[in-house]
Amino acid sequence: MAGQFSATATGPLSEEDGEATVHERVYRALRERILFGGFRPGFSVTLRGLAEELGVSPMPVREAVRRLIAERALELHGNRRVTVPAMTAAKFEQIVFARRALEPELAVRAMPRLDTQAITRLETIDDRIDTAMREGDAEGYMRGNHQFHMAIYERAEAATLLAVVTSIWLQFGPFMRLVYGRFGTSDLQDQHMLALAALKDGDAGGLRAAIEEDIMQGMRFIGEAALAG
Amino acid sequence: MAGQFSATATGPLSEEDGEATVHERVYRALRERILFGGFRPGFSVTLRGLAEELGVSPMPVREAVRRLIAERALELHGNRRVTVPAMTAAKFEQIVFARRALEPELAVRAMPRLDTQAITRLETIDDRIDTAMREGDAEGYMRGNHQFHMAIYERAEAATLLAVVTSIWLQFGPFMRLVYGRFGTSDLQDQHMLALAALKDGDAGGLRAAIEEDIMQGMRFIGEAALAG
DNA sequence: AGTCTCGCAGTGTGATCACAATTTCGGCGC
DNA sequence: GCGCCGAAATTGTGATCACACTGCGAGACT
Numbered sequence: 082m083a084g085q086f087s088a089t090a091t092g093p094l095s096e097e098d099g100e101a102t103v104h105e106r107v108y109r110a111l112r113e114r115i116l117f118g119g120f121r122p123g124f125s126v127t128l129r130g131l132a133e134e135l136g137v138s139p140m141p142v143r144e145a146v147r148r149l150i151a152e153r154a155l156e157l158h159g160n161r162r163v164t165v166p167a168m169t170a171a172k173f174e175q176i177v178f179a180r181r182a183l184e185p186e187l188a189v190r191a192m193p194r195l196d197t198q199a200i201t202r203l204e205t206i207d208d209r210i211d212t213a214m215r216e217g218d219a220e221g222y223m224r225g226n227h228q229f230h231m232a233i234y235e236r237a238e239a240a241t242l243l244a245v246v247t248s249i250w251l252q253f254g255p256f257m258r259l260v261y262g263r264f265g266t267s268d269l270q271d272q273h274m275l276a277l278a279a280l281k282d283g284d285a286g287g288l289r290a291a292i293e294e295d296i297m298q299g300m301r302f303i304g305e306a307a308l309a310g
Numbered sequence: 311m312a313g314q315f316s317a318t319a320t321g322p323l324s325e326e327d328g329e330a331t332v333h334e335r336v337y338r339a340l341r342e343r344i345l346f347g348g349f350r351p352g353f354s355v356t357l358r359g360l361a362e363e364l365g366v367s368p369m370p371v372r373e374a375v376r377r378l379i380a381e382r383a384l385e386l387h388g389n390r391r392v393t394v395p396a397m398t399a400a401k402f403e404q405i406v407f408a409r410r411a412l413e414p415e416l417a418v419r420a421m422p423r424l425d426t427q428a429i430t431r432l433e434t435i436d437d438r439i440d441t442a443m444r445e446g447d448a449e450g451y452m453r454g455n456h457q458f459h460m461a462i463y464e465r466a467e468a469a470t471l472l473a474v475v476t477s478i479w480l481q482f483g484p485f486m487r488l489v490y491g492r493f494g495t496s497d498l499q500d501q502h503m504l505a506l507a508a509l510k511d512g513d514a515g516g517l518r519a520a521i522e523e524d525i526m527q528g529m530r531f532i533g534e535a536a537l538a539g
Numbered sequence: 540a541g542t543c544t545c546g547c548a549g550t551g552t553g554a555t556c557a558c559a560a561t562t563t564c565g566g567c568g569c
Numbered sequence: 570g571c572g573c574c575g576a577a578a579t580t581g582t583g584a585t586c587a588c589a590c591t592g593c594g595a596g597a598c599t
Binding site: 143144147148149150151152153171172175176178179182183186238239240241242244245248249252 | 372373376377378379380381382400401404405407408411412415467468469470471473474477478481
């Protein structure tokens with residue numbers, strides 16, 4: 082178990098979504114770990130290991146892992162080893178490019194459907210993000226940040242684009258967690274207020290700029306911290 | 311077998327890549343069919359059916375299908391039916407947006423590595439595309455077009471972005487084939503010459519515009535033909 | 540004591556079987 | 570004739586087993 086963050090060692094599968102298939106529940110459990118820092122980049126997972134840990138047979142784990150490999154959240158090496166991919170400068174740059182190209186657009190498309198109630202919910206999430214940042218709660222910050230962005234993007238009703246963005250997030254999740262674990266979260270700035278203001282004003286251009294700025298600030302922080310410096 | 315195009319009823323698995331795993335060969339076979347028109351949108355596939363057709367056990371087919379579902383090339387319905395996804399106007403629009411956002415960029419990034427030899431090869435491919443277009447060979451046209459674009463994009467050495475684009479292509483392949491089957495290919499125009507010219511001139515802006523124009527023209531044709539009209 | 544080698548534990552891959560849910564289609568009743 | 574119903578075939582899901590290959594560590598030989 083060494084090399085893995087202990088924060089989200091979920092243990093046996095949560096039975097909350099009891100009606101889904103085992104494969105689906107395993108997939109979601111692994112996905113959460115990847116997204117919010119349960120795995121460290123380079124960590125190698127085994128089918129039987131995960132199966133025993135989650136209390137299921139290796140079969141559904143196999144399918145879930147295959148699925149995550151297809152989404153580029155896991156990596157299958159030639160030597161038959163499955164690992165959480167490491168970050169490289171080139172890959173990081175491509176992720177930033179894709180995020181800038183797609184996410185502001187998703188936000189703008191979602192704007193007509195983001196009513197007052199939705200904005201209030203976003204503010205609540207943002208409050209939790211600020212708290213987590215202050216307290217250095219890396220996982221809490223990442224959960225909140227993910228929730229904030231996805232709560233917007235989901236309203237765009239653009240499932241095809243959203244799937245691409247989701248896959249991208251899976252690819253920098255473990256790396257992001259690594260950086261926060263190493264450098265803390267207290268140096269982060271809350272860039273969501275500009276987005277919320279633009280949302281209230283119905284200012285599409287402002288929202289696009291705010292989301293782009295949020296992406297750039299956040300990615301620059303973890304990029305400089307871990308790749309350049 | 312009804313509801314499926316007969317053009318690429320590949321039969322048993324080709325043994326050319328004999329060293330790859332069965333899963334990998336099945337994956338590539340299915341992927342080819344999806345990309346170049348072996349399946350019609352809405353066609354439903356069965357694990358055992360594909361397994362028997364390809365001469366393998368259902369197991370590797372299961373993994374390949376799961377993988378293609380993750381790439382949004384296949385669709386898993388609640389009733390446990392696996393189908394080739396149908397196209398909708400909204401999905402089509404998102405595909406066009408993603409292609410415009412990513413593919414011209416990939417082309418520009420590839421330009422420094424596209425030497426005279428590579429350009430010559432592109433011209434050869436383009437000749438074959440023209441021939442296929444004239445002869446109404448829909449599958450040949452699609453294979454050539456795919457080859458032309460990918461031969462460029464691969465040189466960008468941007469695996470992360472390329473994976474996104476590849477997934478996108480898988481999502482409109484069956485639909486594209488359907489349109490060409492219905493309306494023919496003779497009304498198509500070759501938009502690749504502008505790209506080749508820009509490539510020879512080392513004109514990055516021109517290349518970006520040419521690729522974008524190529525995408526727009528091609529997608530407008532199949533979009534108008536099948537969705538609006 | 541250092542190095543090479545052999546072997547065992549552990550890995551992903553693939554096949555086969557059991558099962559529950561779904562679909563399909565035949566025949567019965569109206 | 571037409572529509573409903575139930576049995577049989579077919580589906581995806583999951584478990585278990587066999588196998589070839591990898592990796593690592595213990596042992597022996599020099």
